[in-house]
Structures are given as C-alpha cells and as structure tokens.
Amino acid sequence: MEIRLADGQTISAEEGESWRQVASRLGIPAVAVLVDGELRDIRDPVQGRERVRFLTLEDREALEALRHTAAHVLAQAVRRLFPGVKLAIGPAISTGFYYDFDFPQPISRDDLPRIEEEMRKIVAEDLPVERVFLPRPEAQKLLEKDGEIYKLELLSEIPDQQISFYRQGEFVDLCRGPHLPSTGLVKHFKLLDLAGAYWRGDATRVMLTRIYGTAFARREELEEFLKWREEAKRRxxxxxxxxxxxxxxxxxxxxxxxxxxxxxxxxxxxxxxxxWKEKHFAAGYQLIYTPHIGRANLWQRSGHLEFYREGMYSPMDIEGQEFYLKPMNCPFHIAIYKTKTRSYRDLPIRYAELGTVYRYER
Known part of the structure; x- marks a missing residue:
C-alpha cells in the first residue's frame, strides 16, 4: 500500500499497519496525523493512498489532540477524587478544553487546585492511552455497569456497531478521539474555572458542572496565555x-x-x-431602519422558524396573528429591496442598519 506524504514523497505501508508504526519507521515522534487535511488518531490503521502529514507536539495542528487528552486526564482525576461522579462530555475548544460532570455533591473553585494536583500525578504516571473498540452490546453493558447515564444517551445516537473507547490506566471513556499516545505528554496545563452548563445545552435538562482548563505543548505558551487571560479580565x-x-x-x-x-x-x-455610519457611507452603504418584530410567515419564508427557532423568543399573539422579535435584520432588508423593480444597473445595493436583534442564546 502506498502513502503520499505532504512533502510529495511516496512510501509503502503494510496492510493493517497503523500510522504510528509508519511514523516510527520514518523516525518521526508523531502524536497525531493529518490525512487529507483531517486530524486523525495516530493509532488508526493506514488506509489507501492518502496525502499524509505526521504531527509532533511542536505542530499547532496537534494542539486539539493534546487538549482532548488533557480533558481525559481531568476526568480521570475527578473520578479518583469524587466517587460516584457521572461523566458527560469533554471536548477540546479554541482556548483549551472542558469536561462536564454530574457531581453527587456540589464543588467549588476551591476544589480546582486539588483536582489539578491529581492531574499532575496522572501525568507523572505516564499512562499509555489506548484506543479500543467494543461491540455495541458490550459497550452498553460497560456504561450501564458504571451508571453512566449521559454516555448511554450519547451511545444511543452512534450508528456504528463497533464503539470507540479510550483507556488510560483504570479510566475508560466513550470517545472518538484523537488522543496523544500517553498521559505523560500533557505537561503544561492549568485549570481555569468552573461554571454551570445544561446537559446538551437544553435548559429543561439537568444542570451539570463544567470545569474549564487549558493546555499547551510548551510552558512559555501556557504562561503567555495566562498573562493574556489576566489582562482580559482587567479589560x-x-x-x-x-x-x-x-x-x-x-x-x-x-x-x-x-x-x-x-x-x-x-x-x-x-x-x-x-x-460606524461615516465608514459605511464612505463605502457606499445606505442607512435604513426596520421594525423590531415581524409576522410569523416572514420568518417561515426566511427559514428562521425551520432552522433557528430554538434561538428565537416565543411568539406574541397580536389580534390573532403570531409575531416574533427579530433575530436578524436581513429579511427586512430583502423586503425593502423587493418594494420596486430593480435593474442590474442599480447594483451593487448596500444597506446598513444599526438594528437591535433578539436572540435567545443560552
């Protein structure tokens, strides 16, 4: 099987070989791999002739895998310190990572140093991070045994029959990855805050505890981020x-x-x-003003009710007609455009509005 590397070089791989094995043969200390621009787990099997770039911790693209692994280290530490805790989700995000938990008893920010210390112990243990696939019935049984009600809900939405888990020491989590090869690579991290978060972002569901953190490949990057964060707080x-x-x-x-x-x-x-007005006038925009509410059929035609209803406020009944507060200005601007016949000679037409929009964002 042939693989095309990002530098144009073509190499051979054996059937069933993993990206990690290929990287090892090439002498690359890879922690993840980009396959046709998509971040993949280094443990995944090689598949076909693809454009591949192996990532080390020095590569910015590997940061997602680093932070995702840090989230699992956090969850493992919480599990050790708070028996009976239930796990929800723990993704990497642009500023770091978080994990949502259902604690038997409330915790506070005062608990973060203790959790962070346990995370450092897990990093020092340098536990191998393994990916395992379980048949759906076995995966269901494992999650039911641990009482992981949130993971069971996620499992019910996965169509595959072979379910991806990651294991590090005694900790096992339902997850599609990717992750670093071991916990020892998560050296530079910091827990930042905790907050409440509704399960699945639904205000009718249970309120979970979200713990935020960040992680970087180098200490200097972490220190720079923490300084920036403190400055942002002051501003x-x-x-x-x-x-x-x-x-x-x-x-x-x-x-x-x-x-x-x-x-x-x-x-x-x-x-x-x-x-703002001065700059828009200079760029050829025309200032307009539009109403704060509109009839339901307007938002039906625009697609907002079909695709954005959960982000809109409840309708108002006015003389038997439903009206909604506007979540966006554009349907009104289109209505102004349609008030008369236009010629291509009129184009471009640029409307600008300092309009107040109302979005039920949670």
Missing part, C-alpha cells in the same frame, strides 16, 4: 462598565444581559455609532 466590560459609569445591568429587577446605558456610556456609544 472585561462587565468590570469596566460599572467602574467608569458607562452602563449597569440589573439582573433581578430588569433581566440578565439587559444593558442600561448611563450618560457616559451613551456618549461613547454615540461616538462609535457615528464612526
């Missing part, structure tokens, strides 16, 4: 707004996220809006 609008008397938010009396602009803030906002 946080939720902190600066009240300090500078720009705005306030009354969660109890008015509602979370509903901003009251004070005179100082209104002046700043006016200057920003004036600058």
């Amino acid at each position: 946080d609008h939720r902190r600066l707004g009240p300090q500078l008397d720009l705005f306030s938010i009354d969660n109890e009396g008015i509602g979370a996220g509903l901003v009251l602009w004070h005179p100082n803030g209104a002046r700043v906002r006016h200057e920003i809006e004036s600058f």
Whole structure:
C-alpha cells in the first residue's frame, strides 16, 4: 500500500499497519496525523493512498489532540477524587478544553487546585492511552455497569456497531478521539474555572458542572496565555462598565444581559455609532431602519422558524396573528429591496442598519 506524504514523497505501508508504526519507521515522534487535511488518531490503521502529514507536539495542528487528552486526564482525576461522579462530555475548544460532570455533591473553585494536583500525578504516571473498540452490546453493558447515564444517551445516537473507547490506566471513556499516545505528554496545563452548563445545552435538562482548563505543548505558551487571560479580565466590560459609569445591568429587577446605558456610556456609544455610519457611507452603504418584530410567515419564508427557532423568543399573539422579535435584520432588508423593480444597473445595493436583534442564546 502506498502513502503520499505532504512533502510529495511516496512510501509503502503494510496492510493493517497503523500510522504510528509508519511514523516510527520514518523516525518521526508523531502524536497525531493529518490525512487529507483531517486530524486523525495516530493509532488508526493506514488506509489507501492518502496525502499524509505526521504531527509532533511542536505542530499547532496537534494542539486539539493534546487538549482532548488533557480533558481525559481531568476526568480521570475527578473520578479518583469524587466517587460516584457521572461523566458527560469533554471536548477540546479554541482556548483549551472542558469536561462536564454530574457531581453527587456540589464543588467549588476551591476544589480546582486539588483536582489539578491529581492531574499532575496522572501525568507523572505516564499512562499509555489506548484506543479500543467494543461491540455495541458490550459497550452498553460497560456504561450501564458504571451508571453512566449521559454516555448511554450519547451511545444511543452512534450508528456504528463497533464503539470507540479510550483507556488510560483504570479510566475508560466513550470517545472518538484523537488522543496523544500517553498521559505523560500533557505537561503544561492549568485549570481555569468552573461554571454551570445544561446537559446538551437544553435548559429543561439537568444542570451539570463544567470545569474549564487549558493546555499547551510548551510552558512559555501556557504562561503567555495566562498573562493574556489576566489582562482580559482587567479589560472585561462587565468590570469596566460599572467602574467608569458607562452602563449597569440589573439582573433581578430588569433581566440578565439587559444593558442600561448611563450618560457616559451613551456618549461613547454615540461616538462609535457615528464612526460606524461615516465608514459605511464612505463605502457606499445606505442607512435604513426596520421594525423590531415581524409576522410569523416572514420568518417561515426566511427559514428562521425551520432552522433557528430554538434561538428565537416565543411568539406574541397580536389580534390573532403570531409575531416574533427579530433575530436578524436581513429579511427586512430583502423586503425593502423587493418594494420596486430593480435593474442590474442599480447594483451593487448596500444597506446598513444599526438594528437591535433578539436572540435567545443560552
């Protein structure tokens, strides 16, 4: 079987060989692999003539696998420290990773140092991370034995009959990967915060505890990120707004996220809006204003009710007709365009609006 490497070189691989075995023969300390631009697990079997790039920890593209493995180290540490905890999901994200847990008893930020210390022990153990596939009945039995109700729900949505798990020491998790070869490679990490998160993002489901963290291949990158994060905290609008008397938010009396602009803030906002208008006029845009609500059939035609209903507020009944607060401006702009016949000579037509949109984002 022939493989085409990213540098154009073609090499041979044996049937059933893994990417890890091929990388080892080439003398590359690979931790993951890009196959036709898609991140794959280094343990996966070689398949066909594909364009391949082996990734080491120094490659930015390997960061997802590093952080995903860090999430599993976090889950393993939590399992050791809090018997009876139930696992939900734990992906890599742009700033690091998180894992959602259902704890028997609430935890607080004061618990994070203890969890982090247990994670360091797991890293020091340098546990091999193995990928195993179980037949669906066996996978179901394993998750039922551990009472992993959230994993069982995820399993029910996987169409495959062979189910992917990852194992490191005593810890086994339902997961499609990819992951690093061992826990010892997760050297530079930090737990950042915890928050509440509804299971599957559904406010009608149970509230879980989400623990956030980050991880990098080099200590310098971690330290730089933590400095940036502290600076971002100092510049946080939720902190600066009240300090500078720009705005306030009354969660109890008015509602979370509903901003009251004070005179100082209104002046700043006016200057920003004036600058915005100046730039848009210079670029050939025409300023328009549109309503804050529209009839249901408008949002039906635009596709919002079919594809974005969960992000919209509940309808209002006005004289027997359903109206919705607008989540976007564009259907109104199209309505203005359609008010008369246009010629190609009119194009391009550029509309701009400082429109308030209402999205039920959770």
